[in-house]
Amino acid sequence: MAQCDVCGQNENMPYQCRMCGGTFCAEHRLPENHSCPGLDQWNDPEGVFDSGFDDGVNDSDGGRFSAAARTGGPLSxxxxxxxxxxxxxxxxxFVAQYAITPLLGIQQWSPEWVSIFTLSTYHITYVWTWITSIFAHSGFTHIIFNGIVLYFFGPVLERRIGSAKFSALFLGSGILAGLAQVGIVxxxxxxxxxxxxxxxxxxxxxxLTVLNPNMKIYIYFILPVPLWVATIGFAIYSGFTSVVAGPGAGNVAQLAHLTGLGIGLLYGAWLKNRGTGGPSELDIGGGGGRGGMGGGGRRRF
Structure with a gap:
């Protein structure tokens, strides 16, 4: 038995929306009855259903992206x-960090390497590092853990809020998290x-914690817990470690983690107030909690 994401009604035979992945009762099963985000992303290569007057065209932040995507352009x-x-x-x-730059005579963790791939207190005004530092990683374990969590959780949220908002959240929170770490330190x-x-x-x-706190996840691929438990546990660990051992304890950017989490919680609350629900359950084979954010090397996030 599952609950409808809109009205909360228990449903023995729930309907799964193919466009957003949500679970709904018979009354809310149609996309237009649960304000499905997929309706805004309808694939219309010829622009047949585009009146030319929708909000996306006049949206200064995402209008061009939305218009090109709707009409089947390259961005689609x-x-x-x-x-x-x-x-x-x-x-x-990762390939550029550890395979290409050595061929160019740039050694790992040299000043030149650091100024390209990392955000640092030594060169906080190097604006390009605000972006490159998000995608760069300190080692194989680091990128594997982050990649696993992003692979499982990213599509869930992207389907819910759309690619443009998802991209803005990912890049914006990544930048602010890094700046918070190096700035406060x-x-x-x-x-x-x-x-x-x-x-x-x-x-x-x-x-996701705000949109559906009871969504089930598996930590270390083994331990099933509600998402809110994993989130609170991670926040307590990072906060306690920052206070007791310092914001960079264990070569982990604890303040960056907390900043990213805080941004997500605030944005989730804003979405929830606008009536955007979350998936009722996500049974996955990994991610969540401290186990999804590990890795070795220098201070990382």
Whole structure:
């Protein structure tokens, strides 16, 4: 028995929406009856259903993206797939970090390498590092754990809020998380070098926690827990570690994690107030909690 994501009614034979993945009763099974985000992403290659007067055209932030995607232009290939685009960028950046730059005579963790791939208190004004540091990682374990969590949770949220908003959340929270880490550490008189997608991933987790706190996840592929339990546990661990051992304890950017999570929780609350529900349950084979954010190397997130 499952509950309808709209009205909460118990349903013995629930309907699963193919466009957004939600669970609904008979009354709310149609996309138009549960305000399905998929209706805004309808694949209309010829623009037959585009009146030319919809809000996306006049949206200064995403209008061009939305218009090109609706009419089957090049950007249409990214619609619904930005999670995998970001995963691909992580892989390409990893190759550039550890395979290409050595061929160019740039050694790992040299000043030149750091100024390209990491956000640091030493060069916080290098604006390009605000982006490259999100996709760069400190080692194989680091990118594997972050990639697993993004692979499982990213598509769930992207289907729910759309690719444009998902992309803005991922990049925006990743940038702010990194800046928070190096900025606060710098104000404290210290230095920090951060890299990794965990700040952005924690924002995704925060949004999903608000939209559906009881969504089931598996930590370390074994332990099933509600998402809210994993989120609270992670927040307590990061907060306690930051206070007791410092914001960069264990070579982990604890403040970046907390910043990303905070952004996600706030955005999730805003979405919930607008009536955007979350998936009723997600049984997956990994991700969530501290186990999804591990890795070795320098300070990372």
């Amino acid at each position: 290939y990214f619609r619904g797939n930005m999670t995998f685009v970001f995963l691909g960028l992580m892989v390409l950046m 710098g104000l404290m008189g210290g230095s920090a070098i951060v890299l990794g997608a965990s700040g952005a991933i924690m924002a995704i987790m925060g949004v």
